[in-house]
Amino acid sequence: xxxxxxxCGNQNTKAIMVIDGKIMNKALVLTEFDGKIAAxxxxxxxxxxxxxxxxDVQAVVTTGAGRDMVDFSNASINEVSSAARGSRFINADAxxxxxxxxxxxxxxxxxxxxxxxxxxxxxxxxSGAGTFIETMARALQIKTEDMxxxxxxxxxxxxxxxxxxVFSESEVISLIHQQETVEDIAHGIHVGICNRISSLIRRVxxxxxxxxxxxxxxxxxxxxxxxxxxxxxxxxxxxSEFVSAVGAAVYAVNLV
Amino acid sequence: MIANYGxxxxxxxxxxxxxxxxxxxxxxxxxxxxxxxxxxxMELNDWDDEVAIIKKDYCNQLKSICxxxxxxxxxxxLLPCEKACSFRSIVHTW
Amino acid sequence: xxxxxxEKVEYxxxxxxxxxxxxxxxxxxxxxxxxxxxxxxxxxxxxxxxxELYAYSSIxxxxxxxxxxxxxxxWAMDGTGLxxxxxxxxxxxxxxxxxxxxxxxxxxxxxxxxxxANMIYGPSLRTILDMGGQDCKAIHCDEVGRVTSFMMNxxxxxxxxxxxxxxxxxxxxxxxxxxxxxxxxxxxxxPVSSVCVIFAKTEATNLMRAGWSKEKVLAAxxxxxALRVARLLERNGMEEDFAITGGIAKNIGVVRRxxxxxxxxxxxxxxxxxxAGALGGAMIAxxxxxxxxxxxxS
Numbered sequence: 001x002x003x004x005x006x007x008c009g010n011q012n013t014k015a016i017m018v019i020d021g022k023i024m025n026k027a028l029v030l031t032e033f034d035g036k037i038a039a040x041x042x043x044x045x046x047x048x049x050x051x052x053x054x055x056d057v058q059a060v061v062t063t064g065a066g067r068d069m070v071d072f073s074n075a076s077i078n079e080v081s082s083a084a085r086g087s088r089f090i091n092a093d094a095x096x097x098x099x100x101x102x103x104x105x106x107x108x109x110x111x112x113x114x115x116x117x118x119x120x121x122x123x124x125x126x127s128g129a130g131t132f133i134e135t136m137a138r139a140l141q142i143k144t145e146d147m148x149x150x151x152x153x154x155x156x157x158x159x160x161x162x163x164x165x166v167f168s169e170s171e172v173i174s175l176i177h178q179q180e181t182v183e184d185i186a187h188g189i190h191v192g193i194c195n196r197i198s199s200l201i202r203r204v205x206x207x208x209x210x211x212x213x214x215x216x217x218x219x220x221x222x223x224x225x226x227x228x229x230x231x232x233x234x235x236x237x238x239x240s241e242f243v244s245a246v247g248a249a250v251y252a253v254n255l256v
Numbered sequence: 257m258i259a260n261y262g263x264x265x266x267x268x269x270x271x272x273x274x275x276x277x278x279x280x281x282x283x284x285x286x287x288x289x290x291x292x293x294x295x296x297x298m299e300l301n302d303w304d305d306e307v308a309i310i311k312k313d314y315c316n317q318l319k320s321i322c323x324x325x326x327x328x329x330x331x332x333x334l335l336p337c338e339k340a341c342s343f344r345s346i347v348h349t350w
Numbered sequence: 351x352x353x354x355x356x357e358k359v360e361y362x363x364x365x366x367x368x369x370x371x372x373x374x375x376x377x378x379x380x381x382x383x384x385x386x387x388x389x390x391x392x393x394x395x396x397x398x399x400x401x402e403l404y405a406y407s408s409i410x411x412x413x414x415x416x417x418x419x420x421x422x423x424x425w426a427m428d429g430t431g432l433x434x435x436x437x438x439x440x441x442x443x444x445x446x447x448x449x450x451x452x453x454x455x456x457x458x459x460x461x462x463x464x465x466x467a468n469m470i471y472g473p474s475l476r477t478i479l480d481m482g483g484q485d486c487k488a489i490h491c492d493e494v495g496r497v498t499s500f501m502m503n504x505x506x507x508x509x510x511x512x513x514x515x516x517x518x519x520x521x522x523x524x525x526x527x528x529x530x531x532x533x534x535x536x537x538x539x540x541p542v543s544s545v546c547v548i549f550a551k552t553e554a555t556n557l558m559r560a561g562w563s564k565e566k567v568l569a570a571x572x573x574x575x576a577l578r579v580a581r582l583l584e585r586n587g588m589e590e591d592f593a594i595t596g597g598i599a600k601n602i603g604v605v606r607r608x609x610x611x612x613x614x615x616x617x618x619x620x621x622x623x624x625x626a627g628a629l630g631g632a633m634i635a636x637x638x639x640x641x642x643x644x645x646x647x648s
Contacts, residue, residue, distance in 0.1 A: 033559070103549070118328045124266035125506070126548035135548070163316045164265070165548045166507035166516055167484065177413075199320035203328050257497050260586065263505030264578075266546035269585070271501065302461045302634075316505035349585075 001256060002052055003059045005248025006042060006073065007082065008035050008066035011102035011130075012215065015042035016245040017050060017057075018253070025049045026242050035066030043072070059252035063244050065103070077251055079244060080108055080119050086247030087211050088114040090237045095209035098201060098226075098234075099244065100216045102130045107200035109207070120200040126165045128196040130216045135165050136189045139172040140182050147186050151221025154187035163196065190225035198229050211235045213243035261310035262318045262349070270319045271349040276307035278343035286340030293321050296337065308346075322348070367622065368407035368425050377404055377430070383639060384437045385462065385631025386419050386453065388446030391483030391511060392597065395422035396628040397432065401636050405430050406625050415449035423452070439639045441631035445484070457634055459627050460489060460500045466630030467593055468495025471617045476589040479579060479608070480626070481598035483511040486579060488586035495630070501586040506546075509578045511597045513547045514604075517571050520551055521564045525601075532568040532603030539566050541574035550574070568603065576607035583612065593617045595626040 007014045009031060017025040027045035031038045039062065047054060062073040063082035070076070079099065083106065087094040099106040104123030111117045122128045126135075137144040158180060162168040168189070175185050201210075210232050216222050217240025227234050237243050262271035272295075279298075287296040287308050295314045301307050314321055325335050326348075332339075338346050380399035387394045388411060396406040407426035411418045419442070423434065434452050442450030443462040450456070459480075467478045468491065478489040485504035491497050507513040511525075518525045539562075544550040554567050562570075594616045598604055609615055 120328060122267045124268075124544070124546060124549070126546050127265070128267070131548060161313075163263075163505045164507050165546075166512055174413075195317065195320050199323040202320070202323035203326060205327055205329075258499035258587075260499070260501035264503050264509075264582065265506035266508065266544065266549065302457050 001253060002057050003061070003249045003252035003256070004043060004046060004057055005082070005245040005250070005252060006039050006060065006062045006064075006070065007242070007245040007248060008039055008062055008064040008070065009101055010065050012241065013038035013042050013064075013066075014242050014245040015046045016242055016249045017046045017052065018246070018249040021253075023246060023249075026239060026245070028241070031066065035069045036071070039066070039070040040072070059255040061248040061252040061255070063248040074252065074255055077248060080106060080116055082244040082247035082251065083213060084108055084110055084114065084116045084247065085250050086243040086245070087213055087237075089246055089250050090243060091211055091235055093209045094211040094235070095207050096201065096204065096211070098197065098210065098212045098214075100130055100197065100212065100214040102134075102215060104129050105197050105200060107197075107204045109204040118204055120203045122200060127163055127168070128193065128200075130214065132165050132168070132193050133189065133216060133219065133222065135169060136172055136186075139169050140176070140185060142182060142186075145218070147189070148219040148221035148223075150183045150186040151190050152224060153183045155181070156184055157191070158184040158188040160188045160192040163192070168192070186221065187225065190219075190222045191229065194222070194226045194229040197226070201230065206230060206232060208232065209235075211237070213237060213240045215241045217241065259307075259309065260349075261315050263316050267319075269349060270322075272310055272318060272322075272337075273347045273349065274308055274310075275343070275345035276301070276305075278345045279307040280305050282342060284342050286342060287337050287346060290336045290340030292324070292336070295321060326350075366407075366409045368405070368428060369622070370405045370429060371403055374399055374402060374404055377432070381636065381639060382432065382436050382438050383632050383635035384423065384440040385466075385628040385633070385635060386423060386440065386442050386450045387444040387459065387462065387625075387627035387631060388415050388419055388442070388449060389444045389482050389627070390485075392624065393418040393422045393444075393446075394625045394628040395419070395426040396625055396632045397426055397430070397437075398632045398636055401633070403629065406622070406628065408622065408624055411446070415446035416451045418446070419450040419452070439635040441635040441638075443627050443631040454635070455638065457631060460487065460497055460502070462627045462630035462634065463487070463595060464489050464491040464497045464630065465495040465633050466626035466628070467491075467595055469629060469633060470619050470621050470623065470626060471591065471593045474591045475593055475617065477583060477587070477592045479583055479592070479594045481509070481511065481579065481594070481596040481604075483597060486510055486582060488583045490587040490589065499587050501582055503582065508545045508547050508550070509575055509582070513550075514571075514575070514598070514601065516547050516551060517554060517568070520554060521558075521567065523564060523568070528568055528572070529601040529603035529605075531565045532572045533606075534565040535563075535569050538573065539570045541577055542570045543574075545574070545578060572601070572603035573607050576604050576611055579604070580608055580611040588612060588614075590614055591617055593619075593623070595623040597624060599623045
């Protein structure tokens, strides 16, 4: 059985092909201005990568902010549902899933059967979303990908006072002027966003079996800071950005 | 005076309102001990009356600091600080 | 690793100003009190002679708050013949209130603003909206300018001057032109839906791409800002008479829309509303001196 899940995010569009219960291929493109074109593009990429013909795909399911713009899908599911399914598919021990995207963050508590018990969302304030880290990296004049490594090399705790992307930008610039190191500032930035994300996590209730998914999952400095803030170990999937697309592809099996 | 400490951002409004007129008559000062995160403290206001305030550094982080007392399921009717104030002068807006 | 040479082109220069009361040619023998309000973007110094407004100045806050306080006070004293030693009592207020080196006491900006606005607008004033560079405050006060309730927001850039500056930079418009430009439209557009400045920026970019004029985008942003601020006022208690102080008071694009939403006209004044905090500080300074003198006599 061949299914495809497409996660139409604000920043990136991701596709996953699942064949007979196994993840076979993945693709990612920038969403840019037209989510529909991006979805078409990633879909064609996984088809080309695997040599599977369009007609042989039995179901396509979309998820993410732009999920309803795609006209070739069989169904769409919301971000909470795809994140929960994808997380449990990859990690049977996941009890609490934190989905950090470019423009939002969700915390979901899962029941033993994998269904969502309750969840809390912020997609209205950028200071608790992935875009915060990107903007701060720009202010530090380093690549977003390098934020984690800098952060892990920090020497001291440098708390950030500002709680807003706009105000934090100014604070980072003034910290640079005060000769603070990029390493310490990067760490302060991560602790700041983790404190804000923790409000969602505390409301659903902190438990063992926490899993972080979404683009910033590759950022080891962020993961370390989140572990420090929550006082719990956090599991991160290898391709954390694709977990919701996996969830959509796994859901698609039910449609066949 | 009704002092509203906290903030509003795109995600919502997060204020703790304290009616400080009652602070001068309050002997128990339950607010100080009731909060597990110790967000309250006493301060001399501009007229030299001792009143309860929220610590300055905490005001812009109340959403995360207070989250532990506000679970999505089984949230108590009165929060510990609201309950501890003998004058019921502490109210959370969220 | 450290970085140097961080430079940016920005469009947010406020005009600096100073003023001296022509009706008081000489203040020798008068009780001289002062207030200094160090805000995040601008600093004001006010000098009172026997409780009458004698001189003031308004400058941009520099990177060093104590120096800004001294600079503002020296500029206010320019041409008056006064020096720092002549100040009988000085109150520091605002964000940097503890950084006024020559102040005798620091008083919260909320108390000072209410007191100053009470003097500027008169005792019937009940509701004050103070929108500064990095914060927004709703204050309710009584007939003597004493605060009855307040609600402040300095966590989020939306609803502050800084948020407006971000949008001005995005559209390459001078912040002082925003108000006028935002009315050069055929019809009031719906407000920008995102509160968050970062998301509003994305939204504004998309609107420009969809063919909206700068004026229309500014109208939608001013509208959104007005809605947000009106909500803050209503939550804190909205009662006439009503006045707007702080830097944004000069932006009619926001002011007129707040009035429309609340159905209330903001009181007008010939005076510079930006000095409300410093003026209140100077008034409180005068009262403190009188209180002390009264104690000495009794």
